[in-house]
Amino acid sequence: MLPKIFSLFVLLTFAFLGLIGEALGASENSTSCVKPFTHCHSQGATALPDKWRSSVLLAPFSQNGSDEVVNKLVRADVIADYSANAQLSRTYEVNTGKTIETLFVTSGSNKNRAEVFRLTELDDNKYQCEKIAETDKRFSRWLPPSAKWVRSKSDNQFFGQFNLRQIGATNSQSEDGLLPYLTGLWWKVPIELIKSEEGHKDVANWIVFSKETRLPFRIMNASRKVQYMLPLFGEYSISYFLDARAVSGTNLSSIKSNCMSGERVSGSSLDFSDAIPGLNFLPQLETSDVLPSFQHSFKSNALMTPISVDEMPFPTLIKYDYDNVRMYTTLFTDNGNPGSAAFLLKDKGRLSNCQGIDIGIHPTTLGAPQRGWMEKGGCEISSVMTAKGLQNTLVIGCPVKGDYPGGVRTFWMWYSAKGTPYSFMESEAELGIGTSLALADYYDWSQGNTKLVESDDENFCEKKIPIHQTNNMPAGCYGCHGGQPSNL
CATH class of the missing domain: 2.50.20 (outer membrane lipoprotein receptor (LolB), chain A)
Structure with missing residues (x-):
């Protein structure tokens, strides 16, 4: 099953999910159960220790x-x-x-x-x-x-x-x-x-x-x-x-x-x-840590967790072409088959949904995340976690202003000082507004010659699907992404 609001999730969130800095360590197994990303057997709830x-x-x-x-x-x-x-x-x-x-x-x-x-x-x-x-x-x-x-x-x-x-x-x-x-x-x-x-x-x-x-x-x-x-x-x-x-x-x-x-x-x-030993949290000025840089093409796997009571987490593959400023994201169904894809070009994009009530191609005025998106989006290192023998951990907050009900939202991200991403979330996401799938855990990352061409998502669903009207995203998204909203 795929989330009904996946379009907003992909197009808004992956600016923050995908653009990671320096290389991660060696890839580990993504799941301790059955690969890839499958549900385990059911089990009863376990009480905490006394x-x-x-x-x-x-x-x-x-x-x-x-x-x-x-x-x-x-x-x-x-x-x-x-x-x-x-x-x-x-x-x-x-x-x-x-x-x-x-x-x-x-x-x-x-x-x-x-x-x-x-x-x-x-x-x-x-x-x-x-x-x-x-x-x-x-x-x-x-x-x-x-x-x-x-x-x-x-x-x-x-x-x-x-x-x-x-x-x-x-x-x-x-x-x-x-x-x-x-x-x-x-x-x-x-x-x-x-x-x-x-x-x-x-x-x-x-x-x-x-x-x-x-x-x-x-x-x-x-x-x-x-x-x-x-x-x-x-x-x-x-x-x-x-x-x-x-x-x-x-x-x-x-x-x-x-x-x-x-x-x-x-x-x-x-x-x-x-x-x-030595666990502490310090302001960024005391540690001289800086926001992670992003200067390479990459591929990454992540597990995305929804807030919808009807959904379960979704395995996701992210590809970013740094040279051409393009991002291609695939969301997989429970059985491991591709279910939706978001392809963002420099100043526009489109989402392909292969099933559900939103089946079809959904064009958008939102483009791929820009180079230097953290700085352009006003992200800041809110605190630095330090501990003896461990890399510093950057806790990064990114305000997303614009036409959100209730005011400003914050994207929270956790990175090592060398650019290893741990997790990402949108605070208090709402169904149908913003991401709606609010939490991401990173599993692996590979830096390399990822090249994307404009036809990569053609026939993604392997069947004819309708093309819908072009949509704008919330105004706050365009600080990190290319493109600009239009009067539709």
Whole structure:
């Protein structure tokens, strides 16, 4: 099955998906199941370990109804102890390290609502527990801590088992921190939206767990307009768990007892520590890292993840002809057959859909991504992740302004300092607007003499299909792409 809105996805997104800088390391197997990119056998939902902790990188939802991009990344230290029905977190501004807040979350009388305490530091290395009022709208949708993030229900679907590149990892295994690839278990979790809200209908979150540890690796939230959310993580568009690991014990039972009884909490019981030596986030000016360059033709394979509740991720092949400024992208169906193709020339393009309600050739005024698209599109290095023995990781934010409902959007990208792409996402994509398939994971890349001619997509569908009217893309797309919108 192919997404109904694939045209917008391909034509808008692949400026950011495809244009990667320096060469990746050697290609790894794309999937730990059956090649190429096939679903694995079904399996029941797996509970998280009772006790675990992690440093987490959080990217915000970016629509704010104004012309300013919400570019404030957040880092969190999180400790969970489900035997105590408790979660403790401390959040920081990534580039300054300044503490934002410390929150303790536990269960209460309402099974669908957490009890939340804010811990405020006093002068004597003690913390005052302040219970958040039930009328506080921010926390009214937080669920109590639970090891069952994915429940065995018919509407939750296990997609498959795939290797994916970890942010912050080097191209070779290192004993100092993360390994370059993680075998992830992919779960699609349909979400219950606030009934009074319009839009964002029929969408799903995606959670990837480590097969080895059963701990979370990444959460992609499709919308903030939900009835219920995981405590803390539901407030952000994407969460990357950088060093999640099970632990034998925590102090959360005693912290819970103190908070429930109104006693102060000792600062020594708030034990936040990292498993990755020297893990830090710094402003780009301190590290002198620069945006990845792009000066070559290439071919790349990626797995694209949708927000639509009806879709599963799609394997995708990207070809870029640097000399002629042309991009040819193919989306494959579940059985591995080509299903749609987008061919972007220097100042125009066309999409070929071989099946579905949008079958046909769809011309567009949008051209291929320009040379130097990151600079032309106003992309910035929002933060640099550093760790001992590992390459720096660039967290890049690209604002996309224009005629979007709700204001500015942000494309988030994760690259190594040498140009290795890890992943890409559009924050809070909507069905039928922007990408709608909001997340991409890169698997391999080959630099070489990729040459594309204007007839490469002729007879792509191997049958006669109708030609539709030429369309414009959202105005913000033309900052990175060639072409220009016209009065159609």
